[in-house]
Amino acid sequence: MHENVWQILFLILxxxxxxxxxxxxxxxxxxxxLKTNKRDLDWHELSMDQQPYITIMIPAHNEEVMIKDTISYLFDQLNYQQFEILVLNDGSTDQTAAILTQLQTKYDRLRVINIEKNKGKAHAFNIGMFFAKGDYILSNDADTIPEPDALMKYMNFFIHDQDLNTAAVTANMDVQNRSTLLGKSQTVEFSSIVGVIKRSQSAINDSMYAYSGANTMYRKDTLIEVGGFRQNRATEDISIAWDHQEHGTVPRFAPEIIFHMNVPETIGDLFKQRKRWAQGGTEVWLTNLPSFLRHPIQHRYQFSMFIDSTLSVIWSFFFVGSTIAFVGQLTVALGRGDRSQVVNLFLLAGIFIGFELIAGLFQLITALICGSQWR
Structure with a gap:
C-alpha cells in the first residue's frame, strides 16, 4: 500500500x-x-475632471542610464493628465540624483525623495507611499515604459461599482531589449508561460498570486491596510498579492495593458533573477501555509493556487534530486559498459522531454490565440 502511494506521488512529480x-x-x-467579466475591450477615456489622481512611483538605485528617458516618456507620451511622478532615489552613488535635479526644472510634477542608504525596493516603496499624493500608485521600474493609454486603461478597472474590492491591477509584460538570443527567448517565455498562467488564474479564481513588480497599479488604501510591502521578502510583488488575498481584496490581471521592460541579457543576471523568484515564491508559500491549513474553507478560492505553489516548491527539489540520480545511474552504467541501461536511461529522458516540448508548444499556440485578441 505504502509502495503504491509513493509510486503515485513519484509519477505526479x-x-x-x-x-x-x-x-x-x-x-x-x-x-x-468563456470568461464574461474581463472587460478587455470596453475601456473608455476619462475626461480630465473624471480622472483620479495617480502617483507614478519609481524606485531608482543607480539608474543614470535609463532614468531620464523613462521620466521624459512618462510626462510627454502618456494619455493622462492627473498624475505626478515620485522618484525614490534609493542611495544611488552615480549621477542619478543630478539627473533628477535637472529634470525637476523641466517638470513641475516631478518629486524626488532621496534615501541615504539603499535598503531595497520594498523599503523605498513603503517610504514613498506615505508621500504619494494620489489615491492610486503605479509602481514603475526605472527601465520600464507603459503604453501611452496605460493609465487610462488601468483606471477603468477601478471606477465601477464591481471594482470596489479590487486591490491592484497588473499589466501584461513585453520585452523591449531583444538584441540578444537570451532576450528574444524571454520574449517567448513571458508570452507563452507567464501570460498564459496569469490568464488561467484569472479564469479559474478571478484573481492571481503574483503581481508584476515592474508595472502594477495599486489602490493606495489597500497597500496601507496590509502594512505595505514586506521588506524581509525576496519578491515583494508576490508577497503583496498574497497579503491582499489574505486581507479579502482581489488582485487582477489586465492582459490588454502593455508595458515594455528590460530583461537580463547575461546568464549570470538571469540566474540571479530566477534564484530571487524561486526564493520569493518559497517564502510566500511557507508564510501562508499555516493560515491555509488552519482555515481551508476560508481560503477555498485560492485552493488551486496553493496546490500549484506546493507542487512547484516540491517539484523544484525533486528535479534536483532526480537529475543527480539520473547522472549517477548514467555514470555507473557507463562505467560498467552496460549499453542497454544507458539506452534505456536516454529513452526515458527523451520521452519526458518530448512530452514537455509538446506541452510547451500548446502553451505557445495559446499565447498566439490570446494575443490575437489585441491585434
Whole structure:
C-alpha cells in the first residue's frame, strides 16, 4: 500500500510540468472564450475632471542610464493628465540624483525623495507611499515604459461599482531589449508561460498570486491596510498579492495593458533573477501555509493556487534530486559498459522531454490565440 502511494506521488512529480502546462492551456482558453467579466475591450477615456489622481512611483538605485528617458516618456507620451511622478532615489552613488535635479526644472510634477542608504525596493516603496499624493500608485521600474493609454486603461478597472474590492491591477509584460538570443527567448517565455498562467488564474479564481513588480497599479488604501510591502521578502510583488488575498481584496490581471521592460541579457543576471523568484515564491508559500491549513474553507478560492505553489516548491527539489540520480545511474552504467541501461536511461529522458516540448508548444499556440485578441 505504502509502495503504491509513493509510486503515485513519484509519477505526479514526474508529470507535474506536463500536466501543469495543459492545465494552464485550458485555463487560458477559458479566459479567452468563456470568461464574461474581463472587460478587455470596453475601456473608455476619462475626461480630465473624471480622472483620479495617480502617483507614478519609481524606485531608482543607480539608474543614470535609463532614468531620464523613462521620466521624459512618462510626462510627454502618456494619455493622462492627473498624475505626478515620485522618484525614490534609493542611495544611488552615480549621477542619478543630478539627473533628477535637472529634470525637476523641466517638470513641475516631478518629486524626488532621496534615501541615504539603499535598503531595497520594498523599503523605498513603503517610504514613498506615505508621500504619494494620489489615491492610486503605479509602481514603475526605472527601465520600464507603459503604453501611452496605460493609465487610462488601468483606471477603468477601478471606477465601477464591481471594482470596489479590487486591490491592484497588473499589466501584461513585453520585452523591449531583444538584441540578444537570451532576450528574444524571454520574449517567448513571458508570452507563452507567464501570460498564459496569469490568464488561467484569472479564469479559474478571478484573481492571481503574483503581481508584476515592474508595472502594477495599486489602490493606495489597500497597500496601507496590509502594512505595505514586506521588506524581509525576496519578491515583494508576490508577497503583496498574497497579503491582499489574505486581507479579502482581489488582485487582477489586465492582459490588454502593455508595458515594455528590460530583461537580463547575461546568464549570470538571469540566474540571479530566477534564484530571487524561486526564493520569493518559497517564502510566500511557507508564510501562508499555516493560515491555509488552519482555515481551508476560508481560503477555498485560492485552493488551486496553493496546490500549484506546493507542487512547484516540491517539484523544484525533486528535479534536483532526480537529475543527480539520473547522472549517477548514467555514470555507473557507463562505467560498467552496460549499453542497454544507458539506452534505456536516454529513452526515458527523451520521452519526458518530448512530452514537455509538446506541452510547451500548446502553451505557445495559446499565447498566439490570446494575443490575437489585441491585434
Amino acid at each position: 514526474c508529470l507535474y510540468p506536463i500536466i501543469g502546462a495543459f492545465f494552464w492551456f485550458w485555463g487560458a482558453m477559458a479566459y479567452r472564450f
